[in-house]
Amino acid sequence: MISSGTNQATSELNPVDPRCEYLVNPLGIDVRRPRLSWVFATERHGARQSAYQILAARTPDTLAAGRGDCWDSGRVDGADSVHVVYDGPELESGERVWWRVRVWDEQGRGPFESVPAWWEMGLLKPGDWTGRWISLPSAVDEATSDRSPSQLPCPYLRATFTLTQPVTRARLYATARGLYDAHLNGQRVGDALLAPGWTDYASRIQYQTYDVTDLLHQGPNRIGAMLGAGWYCGRVGFLGAHSNYGRFPELLVQLVVEHPDGVVTVVSDASWEGMTGPILAADLLMGETYDARAELPGWDHPAAGRDGWSAVRVSDRDQTPLVADRAEPVRVVEEIAPRSLTVRDDHVIVDMGQLMTGWVRLRAAGPAGTRIQLRFAEVLNPDGSIYTENLRGAAQTDVVILRGAGDEVFEPRFTFHGFRYVEVSGYPGDLTPERITGRVVESATERTGSFSCSSDMLNQLQRNIVWGQRGNFLSIPTDCPQRDERLGWLADAQVFARTACFNAGVAAFFTKWLDDVADAQSAEGAFSDVAPRLVDLADGAPAWGDGGVIVPWILYLCYGDRRLIETHYDGMTRWLAYLERHNPDLLWKNRRNNDFGDWLAIGAETPKELIGTAFFAADARLLARMARIIDRAGDAARYDALADRIAAAFVDAYVTPDGRVQGETQTGYALSLQLDLLPVDLRPAAARHLAEDVERRGGQLSTGFVGVSHLCPALTENGHVETAYRVALSETYPSWGYMIRHGATTIWERWDGWTDERGFQDPGMNSFNHYAFGSIGDWLYRYVAGLDVDPARPGYEHVVMRPYPGGGLTWAQAEYQSVRGRIASAWQIEDGMFLLDVTIPANTTATIAVPTAAPTPDRSTADDSTLETLNADGDGQVTAPEDARFMRWEPGRAVYAVDSGRYTFRSRLSTPAP
Ligand code: BGC
Secondary structure (H helix, E strand, O other): OOOOOOOOOOOOOOEEEEEEOOEOOOEEEOOOOOEEEEEEOOOOOOOOEEEEEEEEEOOHHHHHOOOOOOEEOOOEEOOOOOOEEOOOOOOOOOOEEEEEEEEEEOOOOOOEEOOOEEEEEOOOOHHHOOOOEEEOHHHHHHOOOOOOHHHOOOEEEEEEEEEOOOOOEEEEEEEEEOEEEEEEOOEEOOOOEOOOOOOOOOOOEEEEEEEOHHHOOOEEEEEEEEEEOHHHHOOOOOOOOOOOOOOOOEEEEEEEEEEOOEEEEEEOOOOOEEEEOOEEEEEOOOEEEEEHHHOOOOOOOOOOOOOOOEEOEEEOOOOOOEEEOOOOOEEEEEEEOOOEEEEEOOEEEEEEEEEEEEEEEEEEOOOOOOEEEEEEEOEEOOOOOEEOHHHOOOOOEEEEEOOOOOOEEEOOOOOOEEEEEEEEEOOOOOOOHHHEEEEEEEEOOOEOEEEEEOOHHHHHHHHHHHHHHHHHEEOEEOOOOOOOOOOOEHHHHHHHHHHHHHHEOOHHHHHHHHHHHHHOOOOOOOOEOEOOOOOOOOEOOOOOOOHHHHHHHHHHHHHOOHHHHHHHHHHHHHHHHHHHHHOOOOOOOOOOOOOOOOOOOOOOOOOHHHHHHHHHHHHHHHHHHHHHHOOOHHHHHHHHHHHHHHHHHHHHHHEOOOOOEOOOOHHHHHHHHHOOOOOHHHHHHHHHHHHHHHHHOOOOOOOOHHHHHHHHHHHHHOOOHHHHHHHHHOOOOOOHHHHHHOOOOOOOOOOOOEEOOOEEOOHHHOOOOOOHHHHHHHHHHHHHOOEEEOOOOOOOOEEEEOOOOOOOOOEEEEEEEEOOEEEEEEEEEEOOEEEEEEEEOOOOEEEEEEEOOOOOOOHHHOOHHHHHHHHHHOOOOEEOOOOOEEEEEEOOEEEEEEOOEEEEEEEEOOOOOO
8 A cells, every 4th residue: 555645636736744854743853953844746747846935833823824933944945845954943842843834836836835734842851851760679679580570570550640730731751671551541552562662772762752631631640551571671682681781671751741820740750659460471582471360450540449559669860861762653553364273183273374573462251260372483384283493492472361251352562473373272162263363563664665567476575575574674673573583683674775665664763773773883883783782792794784884875865864874974984994994905804703694695605705895895985975965075085985996906806807706606796786896898797697697597596685685686787687587587496486486475584494395494593584585675666667766866856767677577567655755657568569657756857768679879869859750760669748858868768857747658669570
């Protein structure tokens, strides 16, 4: 589903979908100079903004009256509509600003106005927080033993307070060292899950802001929260360790209640009381145990009794910054009904039909003390039992004990599982499909892209990629959601980021994660393998650490986000300086640390030093570009020169005069071509060797994590389009098609996760939901559908449409809701004619490179009249809409420039038979 954010199709240039820092009306941000963006709904040809004015007001009424008493940008000429920086007075904590934009079109008509929007500041100064961390003493005492705090009952904490006047506005600012679920007067606050999310808790802790005006009333009120161990003190990663950041969960809240004539603040402090309840244990990896007999009915109601509640433990806040959560919360975004239920021995196997991340909601009725166990698995053994060996130490098992009160509903709070199958044992009576529901949990990023074509296999691949992304974008980009790992590996993120940016609005999500990457950088300047960095994991290996440079660049391309470059520039330069310092001869020989190489490549081994050196050069080149973007010309020149020298060293060390790259692997060739390491005259030969390797393997790939995203683009851009399609469409092992033929509904970690000959790979490392190999998605959008951005005008200010038909596909289409509005490309082939239908959003321009078999005229003489002659000739015809401007011929393409709007082109792809 594409959310266009608009419902007006008009010829007027109405600005729609106003956003602040990528979000719609964000509540509680701490970006001091937030950026404002808008898009346009009209498909009118040539619609363009010639000027804008932003009005920002302190009340909705002032704004409605057309006044910007907080900030009035005045009329600003130009087409800026993305990331316009708020330039009014410094804002206070809790201040809400109402804003709208008015624009004038290319003929000066206007102003056309957006609907009003707002943003609200969070708590901006450390001194704003007056509460203290509170916890439950029993949790603290027991956590001094070796037991993981996640194996202890979850604390419930609460306080009562009386409001003597009506409430005009109330905000709850809440966070935890651990996880929290906040409650007010018997209701859960908001729908965010697993808050405050994962950060390096020693470097920064996120807080969330909730509008709780409607949950409070004059008289007695009760505030409360349940706490879970989560990433803070539960188990994380494969080292079996718990308590990575602390020994017990703690809560910090601040409730700010405004009355008609004053403000009352309620905070976490010694006045709170605590108790344990039904959640006997909750761990992200191990699962949750819930004993309904220990429920605390009404614990969060003002009138509830005090039996068993005792004083909380209080500790002072330290200097750790509390930062506003800036990304979409984790939420339940979809429910799935089971596809089938199979009774086996003493249990039932439930098939959700889709490998997903989250949990199930279970309904059951039975005698008090009935113990129901739910075990979650990705795949089944050949005998139909669940396969759990690949989960390693992650038990992902939920247990519910009934209280015997009729129909009871269970859903966990402080865990998540990666699964398609659920083994239910101990269920009283018949488990029917209505009694068990899959709850899909993810960072609730908005779906922005879709791709489909005439190949069912590629369509399934696209679905699997999207599910892989959804299942692994949970607070941070994880490698996998099921086994005892679930870490933010930088290479996985780096290779998949471009694909991710198409499928969903991941700018805010990645902006948050790039802070984790920055927090994880070593004092020496090394980016890490994983972020948040777990203490024992090493400094960045080639292609892993480089994620710290590549991801900001990709976000800049896709979202035009220059501020990210500014924010992370120093960190990136320190990384490059670290590489340079340890590798004076410009080949990345030293400090390759974990040196994973082309991880999980199949049947080929790319020399690791070569991989490292390729990324070293790429970093320098990207840094040169980024330096230029933020006006540091001196740095840019220096980094360009460095990139040139590394590339020269690369060629000297690893490339033969006939374009053979050491190791002669697909990854070696793809990196050399796509990371721009080869002199122009060697590129065709290198590309030929690459294509030959693929053909020699019968059209099969051999790339691992590092090479996979570059393989099809390298082939396609260098004249081997059909070879690229052959790889992409293959259903023979190893390939995406092979996974799909074997029932994959996500992307496997390994090409040989399961083979007909060998069955399952080594369970020590065999996830069925890793997105890295899903990075082929970028090729589907950018090459098959041809929808791309011009790096010189990022954020799709200028769109490049360059579809590469091939592989026998008869049609393909992609849509993308960019920060500039909706872009679409759809092509089909009929009787040798190529029909291309493109939509370019208002206030942008595009280059359309239409494939054609038309004889390419001599470039020096090609102009409009040449084209007209060709048209008149009939053969090799290209028909373009009148207002598309012919620019030039390229081999096999006629290139046009268009302004915004929808356009259709027709060209002849093959010469008709005589
Ligand atoms: C993870 C990967 C990661 C890798 C490092 C694996 O265990 O699952 O996705 O990039 O280790 O090589």
